[in-house]
Amino acid sequence: MASGYKIIVMVKQVPDTGSKAGLNPDGTIDRARAKRMLNPFDKFALQAALHTKKMYGGSVTAISMGPPPAVEILLEALEHGVDRGFLLSDRRLAASDTLATAYALYKTIQYVGDFDIIFCGLQTTDGDTAQVGPQLAERLNLPQVTYCEDFSVQNGEVHARRIIEGGHQTVIAKPPLLVTIANSYHPLEYKSFRGAWRVQQLQRKQEELAQYIKTVTLDDVGADPERCGLKGSPTIVAKTEKVGELGGSCSIHEGKAVDELVKEVITGCNVKEFLAAGKK
Amino acid sequence: MAEEQEKKQPEKPELKDMSAICPIGEVLVIAEHILGDLQPVTLELLGAGRILADKMGQPLLCLVMGHELGDMPQRLLDHGADRVYVADHPELKNYRTLPYRRVVCDFLESLPSQPHTCLLGSTTTGRDLAPRIAAHFDTGLTADTTELDIGPYEHTSKVDPSKIGLYPNCLYAIRPSFGESLKARILGPWKNPQMATTRPGVMVPLPRESRKGEIINIPVNLQETDHRLTVKEIVREVAKGVNLTEADVIVAGGYGLGTQDGFNMLQELAGCFENSAVGASRKVVDLGWIPYQNQVGQTGKTVRPKLYIACGISGAIQHRVGMSKSSLIIAINKDPDAPIFKFAHHGIVGDCYQIIPEMIKQFKQAQSTSGVKEVVGTH
Numbered sequence: 222m223a224s225g226y227k228i229i230v231m232v233k234q235v236p237d238t239g240s241k242a243g244l245n246p247d248g249t250i251d252r253a254r255a256k257r258m259l260n261p262f263d264k265f266a267l268q269a270a271l272h273t274k275k276m277y278g279g280s281v282t283a284i285s286m287g288p289p290p291a292v293e294i295l296l297e298a299l300e301h302g303v304d305r306g307f308l309l310s311d312r313r314l315a316a317s318d319t320l321a322t323a324y325a326l327y328k329t330i331q332y333v334g335d336f337d338i339i340f341c342g343l344q345t346t347d348g349d350t351a352q353v354g355p356q357l358a359e360r361l362n363l364p365q366v367t368y369c370e371d372f373s374v375q376n377g378e379v380h381a382r383r384i385i386e387g388g389h390q391t392v393i394a395k396p397p398l399l400v401t402i403a404n405s406y407h408p409l410e411y412k413s414f415r416g417a418w419r420v421q422q423l424q425r426k427q428e429e430l431a432q433y434i435k436t437v438t439l440d441d442v443g444a445d446p447e448r449c450g451l452k453g454s455p456t457i458v459a460k461t462e463k464v465g466e467l468g469g470s471c472s473i474h475e476g477k478a479v480d481e482l483v484k485e486v487i488t489g490c491n492v493k494e495f496l497a498a499g500k501k
Numbered sequence: 502m503a504e505e506q507e508k509k510q511p512e513k514p515e516l517k518d519m520s521a522i523c524p525i526g527e528v529l530v531i532a533e534h535i536l537g538d539l540q541p542v543t544l545e546l547l548g549a550g551r552i553l554a555d556k557m558g559q560p561l562l563c564l565v566m567g568h569e570l571g572d573m574p575q576r577l578l579d580h581g582a583d584r585v586y587v588a589d590h591p592e593l594k595n596y597r598t599l600p601y602r603r604v605v606c607d608f609l610e611s612l613p614s615q616p617h618t619c620l621l622g623s624t625t626t627g628r629d630l631a632p633r634i635a636a637h638f639d640t641g642l643t644a645d646t647t648e649l650d651i652g653p654y655e656h657t658s659k660v661d662p663s664k665i666g667l668y669p670n671c672l673y674a675i676r677p678s679f680g681e682s683l684k685a686r687i688l689g690p691w692k693n694p695q696m697a698t699t700r701p702g703v704m705v706p707l708p709r710e711s712r713k714g715e716i717i718n719i720p721v722n723l724q725e726t727d728h729r730l731t732v733k734e735i736v737r738e739v740a741k742g743v744n745l746t747e748a749d750v751i752v753a754g755g756y757g758l759g760t761q762d763g764f765n766m767l768q769e770l771a772g773c774f775e776n777s778a779v780g781a782s783r784k785v786v787d788l789g790w791i792p793y794q795n796q797v798g799q800t801g802k803t804v805r806p807k808l809y810i811a812c813g814i815s816g817a818i819q820h821r822v823g824m825s826k827s828s829l830i831i832a833i834n835k836d837p838d839a840p841i842f843k844f845a846h847h848g849i850v851g852d853c854y855q856i857i858p859e860m861i862k863q864f865k866q867a868q869s870t871s872g873v874k875e876v877v878g879t880h
């Protein structure tokens with residue numbers, strides 16, 4: 222393709238915290254039993270990637286690192302219109318912290334090839350650090366726009382609006398760059414019937430699917446295993462502790478007539494103290 | 502067998518002393534300001550950093566980057582720093598990732614030994630900058646911490662036998678995780694500086710006192726590649742009019758109101774209270790339903806009223822950090838699993854459009870019965 226942008230979107234599979242299945246009694250996640258889903262924040266990144274392709278042409282490659290089932294989210298990305306996907310999957314990646322993750326993803330991006338724009342989600346719902354995007358940008362020596370909520374290209378320059386404390390700012394940069402998309406960006410459009418149908422057809426013919434989704438290992442991408450997984454991670458989770466929900470326990474009022482509910486709350490706490498004096 | 506042996510040797514003499522790997526050292530806070538406005542989180546970090554530095558008997562350093570900073574360096578001393586390093590350059594006036602990253606990396610590289618700990622705010626600036634520094638130095642970074650401490654760590658995992666040992670002075674970086682239901686203690690004892698970003702509004706700043714200390718100017722050597730991104734405009738909506746931070750009662754609305762008109766109902770509810778105001782989530786501010794002045798949360802205002810009534814607000818972490826210290830929180834939400842019910846004091850599961858009119862009705866009744874005396878008195 223002569224014109225348009227080579228776009229990469231980074232997607233992660235996370236445990237579905239909304240469903241109660243797979244939660245250990247101590248509040249941690251049993252990853253083997255938990256339902257899995259595409260990180261909700263990455264849907265906004267996917268939308269930004271697909272919209273950029275639609276507006277300015279080019280191609281979208283989705284990249285994920287995770288255990289084999291993570292291929293599910295690459296299929297989902299394919300249904301939404303992504304052109305191809307790569308899954309980096311290797312046992313030696315277990316227990317990677319953000320630094321080790323960013324290193325492994327950096328090697329994968331180099332393996333995948335040339336790019337103009339990389340979109341990441343703002344953060345994930347499991348690790349929740351928002352660190353992988355900027356760390357990836359550092360490894361790739363790229364300018365970055367984090368907390369981006371609006372994105373367009375004008376005369377070859379990216380114009381992006383990012384959230385800041387007390388407002389927002391608009392920044393301009395030329396590709397290549399890395400952008401992390403906030404959840405105030407446009408929601409992901411529904412997948413087209415055609416997209417879903419195409420992927421369904423592909424799944425019937427594994428050899429053909431392999432042309433679109435490729436699973437690679439650390440050796441394939443030339444990553445140093447010493448810099449991945451537990452060994453390559455400068456941080457460790459030393460201890461976890463269950464805490465009472467923040468702010469103590471909430472008394473829930475439900476399942477009664479509206480006037481009863483309201484009366485219950487008003488008598489249950491000292492709201493009346495704050496009432497203004499009555500009308501004349 | 503192995504277990505029995507361990508019982509007989511509670512001292513575990515085989516644990517090597519690893520204090521040379523991450524020796525104690527200074528604590529460094531990286532200051533943050535927007536358009537010359539020093540961010541409160543910086544003072545909070547100085548308060549927390551002071552405690553860590555004192556525990557190790559080490560100085561507290563602060564690095565501030567900007568242009569024409571006025572009395573800001575002195576303020577940083579007054580709030581607890583022993584030494585303030587100032588990088589002054591026109592190109593540093595407003596935060597941009599690459600120039601700030603350059604200055605911090607050059608500064609750290611120029612030091613004879615690395616600080617023990619390096620702290621930044623868990624803000625849109627701190628979370629943008631800190632990961633780049635950490636990646637540059639291949640050091641650990643804990644996100645969004647709410648507690649910090651210094652303490653020992655015994656590493657016994659056999660994955661890398663060379664690391665087994667006792668690390669006497671680690672940064673304990675503690676962060677809530679999994680929807681705040683767990684607290685995780687994260688350590689990075691292999692390398693200094695041990696880095697963390699810290700959630701605004703959690704740590705306690707020291708009061709401003711006239712304190713002596715050193716202010717040191719440091720060189721700024723930006724490179725051409727640091728200017729690959731430019732800031733076109735910064736919009737900071739400084740709140741006027743609504744005195745959200747001083748209100749005793751705040752009635753706040755979110756996307757669950759469904760339409761802008763919902764705020765009329767909230768206005769009426771707020772009107773039932775003395776010294777009250779209307780607040781909002783960022784989502785409805787972005788939709789233009791209500792001005793920015795009314796926004797509560799990480800990128801809006803931090804409020805601490807006596808009563809906070811949240812209507813159709815899900816309770817996202819960025820909203821919660823702005824209001825969780827309210828004395829009494831009542832939440833109305835039709836979803837029984839909404840996160841706000843995890844930290845509100847009273848939760849009503851129901852539709853705002855049924856609950857709120859009923860509240861207004863009952864409050865008005867309460868007023869007219871309790872207000873009789875005053876009516877007589879004022880006439």
Ligand SMILES: Cc1cc2nc3c(=O)[nH]c(=O)nc-3n(C[C@H](O)[C@H](O)[C@H](O)COP(=O)(O)OP(=O)(O)OC[C@H]3O[C@@H](n4cnc5c(N)ncnc54)[C@H](O)[C@@H]3O)c2cc1C
Pocket residue numbers: 231232233234260262263266284285286287317318319320322326340341342343344345347348349350351352353354456458642643644676678679685687
């Ligand atoms: C409770 C808990 C606390 C943790 N705290 C820390 C900590 O403080 N510091 C630390 O270094 N590590 C921490 N970790 C480890 C961290 O979660 C993992 O390193 C994880 O692989 C990446 O971090 P994240 O999920 O926070 O991603 P984030 O940095 O929040 O993700 C941002 C974006 O990067 C991209 N991305 C992230 N991971 C992948 C992936 N696997 N494949 C493709 N794209 C991806 C996505 O676009 C994503 O939206 C913690 C883990 C747990 C379980």
Ligand SMILES: Cc1cc2nc3c(=O)[nH]c(=O)nc-3n(C[C@H](O)[C@H](O)[C@H](O)COP(=O)(O)OP(=O)(O)OC[C@H]3O[C@@H](n4cnc5c(N)ncnc54)[C@H](O)[C@@H]3O)c2cc1C
Pocket residue numbers: 343368384403404625754755756757758759781782783784785796797798799800801802812813814815816817818819820823833834835836839851852853854
């Ligand atoms: C960097 C950054 C900074 C941010 N800063 C802020 C900030 O300062 N302040 C802030 O608020 N947000 C902030 N956000 C956004 C935040 O993440 C959430 O997106 C936002 O708070 C959600 O707003 P909401 O609760 O109004 O909407 P939603 O999350 O959509 O919640 C709507 C709620 O209404 C309920 N509901 C629907 N209909 C009804 C009904 N009829 N009756 C009762 N309940 C109903 C639903 O069950 C749902 O829980 C920030 C985000 C980022 C990334």
